[in-house]
Amino acid sequence: MSQKTVRLTMAQAVARFLTRQMTIIDGKRVPIFGGVFAIFGHGNVAGVGEALYAVRETLPTYRAQNEQGMANAAIAFAKASFRRRFMACTSSIGPGALNMVTSAALAHVNRLPVLFLPGDVFANRRPDPVLQQVEGFGDGTISANDCFRPVSRYFDRITRPEQIIPALRRAMQVLTDPADCGPVTLSLCQDVQAEAYDYPESFFDEKVWVPRRIEPDLDELASAIATLKAAKKPIIIAGGGVLYSEATAELKDFAEKHGIPVVETQAGKSALPHSHPLNMGSVGVTGTSAANRLAEEADVVLAVGSRLQDFTTGSWALFKNDELKIIGLNVQPFDAGKHDGQPLISDARTGLNRMSGGLGGYKADASWTEKARAGKAEWLEAADKATATTNATLPSDAQVIGAVQRARGGRKTTLVCAAGGLPGELHKLWQAEEPGGYHMEYGFSTMGYEVAGGLGVKLAKPDSDVIVMVGDGSYMMLNSEIASSIMLGAKFTIVLLDNAGYGCINRLQMETGGANFNNLLRDTHHVELPQIDFAAHAAAMGAVTRKVGSIPELEAALAETAGETRTTVIVIDTDPLITTETGGHWWDVAVPEVSDREQVKVAREGYEKALQSQRFG
Numbered sequence: 061m062s063q064k065t066v067r068l069t070m071a072q073a074v075a076r077f078l079t080r081q082m083t084i085i086d087g088k089r090v091p092i093f094g095g096v097f098a099i100f101g102h103g104n105v106a107g108v109g110e111a112l113y114a115v116r117e118t119l120p121t122y123r124a125q126n127e128q129g130m131a132n133a134a135i136a137f138a139k140a141s142f143r144r145r146f147m148a149c150t151s152s153i154g155p156g157a158l159n160m161v162t163s164a165a166l167a168h169v170n171r172l173p174v175l176f177l178p179g180d181v182f183a184n185r186r187p188d189p190v191l192q193q194v195e196g197f198g199d200g201t202i203s204a205n206d207c208f209r210p211v212s213r214y215f216d217r218i219t220r221p222e223q224i225i226p227a228l229r230r231a232m233q234v235l236t237d238p239a240d241c242g243p244v245t246l247s248l249c250q251d252v253q254a255e256a257y258d259y260p261e262s263f264f265d266e267k268v269w270v271p272r273r274i275e276p277d278l279d280e281l282a283s284a285i286a287t288l289k290a291a292k293k294p295i296i297i298a299g300g301g302v303l304y305s306e307a308t309a310e311l312k313d314f315a316e317k318h319g320i321p322v323v324e325t326q327a328g329k330s331a332l333p334h335s336h337p338l339n340m341g342s343v344g345v346t347g348t349s350a351a352n353r354l355a356e357e358a359d360v361v362l363a364v365g366s367r368l369q370d371f372t373t374g375s376w377a378l379f380k381n382d383e384l385k386i387i388g389l390n391v392q393p394f395d396a397g398k399h400d401g402q403p404l405i406s407d408a409r410t411g412l413n414r415m416s417g418g419l420g421g422y423k424a425d426a427s428w429t430e431k432a433r434a435g436k437a438e439w440l441e442a443a444d445k446a447t448a449t450t451n452a453t454l455p456s457d458a459q460v461i462g463a464v465q466r467a468r469g470g471r472k473t474t475l476v477c478a479a480g481g482l483p484g485e486l487h488k489l490w491q492a493e494e495p496g497g498y499h500m501e502y503g504f505s506t507m508g509y510e511v512a513g514g515l516g517v518k519l520a521k522p523d524s525d526v527i528v529m530v531g532d533g534s535y536m537m538l539n540s541e542i543a544s545s546i547m548l549g550a551k552f553t554i555v556l557l558d559n560a561g562y563g564c565i566n567r568l569q570m571e572t573g574g575a576n577f578n579n580l581l582r583d584t585h586h587v588e589l590p591q592i593d594f595a596a597h598a599a600a601m602g603a604v605t606r607k608v609g610s611i612p613e614l615e616a617a618l619a620e621t622a623g624e625t626r627t628t629v630i631v632i633d634t635d636p637l638i639t640t641e642t643g644g645h646w647w648d649v650a651v652p653e654v655s656d657r658e659q660v661k662v663a664r665e666g667y668e669k670a671l672q673s674q675r676f677g
């Protein structure tokens with residue numbers, strides 16, 4: 061057999077292949093790669109750089125400021141696209157590559173697709189050791205990029221140009237597989253990037269990827285239906301899988317038809333509109349009182365597309381019903397069987413439809429649904445109080461959330477956040493009205509995700525008003541993609557809550573009996589307390605900025621800057637000690653067993669008591 065071939069370098073083959081991968085969105089064929097984020101160095105500029113230049117009209121390359129920042133933006137792009145589209149990120153070797161490892165872990169935890177293309181050392185080893193090469197004394201095959209292995213769903217090192225053929229095929233398989241989805245790392249040896257090979261032309265044929273919808277196994281389906289039919293007090297936990305499966309309409313129908321209240325995880329929030337009567341809101345450690353009360357009593361939990369992480373399960377102390385049964389409706393068996401869950405391996409949309417068909421006229425007890433409605437009314441009153449306006453000089457995070465919520469009016473918005481005290485407050489209080497309107501990275505809760513994430517979300521959803529809420533600590537950790545957003549004309553609004561330190565960790569420290577130490581700036585070892593002028597800092601990168609002194613001023617600044625075309629940063633000082641007391645649940649954070657501090661001893665006593673309500677296994 062004689063295949064037609066084309067002579068290309070390995071890097072040129074990668075670039076060309078990426079341009080030929082397509083998907084269908086709203087009936088239209090579009091490239092599945094939204095672009096490439098790139099920071100060049102000697103490890104990728106000559107090979108990958110030259111190749112990307114040649115395809116820049118079909119596959120745009122974006123220059124970022126920091127490899128972790130660009131990777132976080134790429135991941136946010138994929139999350140905001142419900143995993144239907146994604147991006148690639150290329151870096152040099154050594155530090156550039158390692159800057160992306162945190163992001164690889166973030167994508168791995170959150171099951172989000174991203175293609176990492178770090179440069180690697182010379183496969184031929186002639187110039188060894190090259191600049192930035194990690195030399196393993198006992199292993200000649202080690203390079204810095206081996207750090208990607210535990211945080212990649214698929215890792216490959218390309219040491220011959222033809223290896224890229226099976227490697228890219230496998231990469232696409234993983235990136236588009238709903239169950240295995242996650243980061244792929246193809247480590248591209250520098251010399252091999254530049255090496256030519258006669259690639260089969262068919263390798264570059266256009267390929268269209270559409271999401272696979274896995275049908276449930278009939279036995280598993282029958283058991284899941286039987287379990288739910290016997291339930292008197294069922295709840296549905298809506299996880300991120302509901303959004304990724306685009307199953308929100310089916311979830312709504314299912315909940316309504318069978319009278320089952322829905323509670324939402326951080327990744328699943330916005331699966332149902334906030335205003336839907338059966339949406340009890342957030343569940344678990346940062347849950348509403350309405351959701352958590354139902355979760356405590358529930359006899360059947362239908363977990364749809366959830367990893368059931370500790371914040372969702374209240375470290376497995378939330379569910380108090382001795383007869384509790386969990387049905388794990390998930391594309392991934394690893395998640396479906398967690399905590400003795402009864403697996404229902406299926407796409408969320410398909411699984412809900414099939415289950416609903418089998419449930420027929422089943423409806424949860426009317427008293428249960430009524431209890432849900434009453435609990436929600438009570439919660440909404442508490443939430444309104446927490447978010448009401450104030451003239452306080454140092455408002456709470458909740459009051460800032462209220463202001464942002466009022467200022468967005470009826471506009472299509474996407475709220476972006478990741479770490480600090482805000483995720484808990486937003487999980488409880490943000491009123492998301494459309495799927496994906498709440499974008500929280502709380503699988504890895506990576507400080508520094510917020511600003512970069514805002515950029516990725518805006519690239520994915522140019523028609524949405526993107527609002528990033530971020531603490532001073534997280535902003536300090538990674539903010540430089542503000543400059544990229546100005547370069548790309550990708551406007552978003554950043555509301556920066558400055559409580560002069562790590563407010564949430566300081567509170568956690570106090571709750572676990574610790575002394576106020578090394579979290580708030582005032583409690584740190586210092587010669588002088590920094591007075592950080594965040595507005596001036598962001599303005600130096602080209603942002604429109606405001607420093608406001610109160611909640612009414614914040615609302616006015618949000619209204620006044622709504623029409624700005626450049627990324628806008630609005631800074632407000634907040635109180636580091638106040639959080640929304642209502643709702644919430646214990647979280648397992650291990651308290652020292654022995655200590656000289658009386659407060660630690662007291663905290664340990666409480667801790668040991670709390671451990672008794674933890675379910676194990």
Ligand SMILES: Cc1ncc(C[n+]2csc(CCOP(=O)(O)OP(=O)(O)O)c2C)c(N)n1
Nearest residue numbers: 480481505507531532533534561562563564
């Ligand atoms: C990269 C990273 N480092 C450390 C942490 C642990 N951590 C979680 S929240 C937090 C403090 C966040 O401070 P800030 O952004 O100001 O929010 P605040 O707690 O004040 O609301 C820290 C250190 C983390 N989540 N991510």
Ligand SMILES: [Mg+2]
Nearest residue numbers: 531532561563
């Ligand atoms: Mg802070």
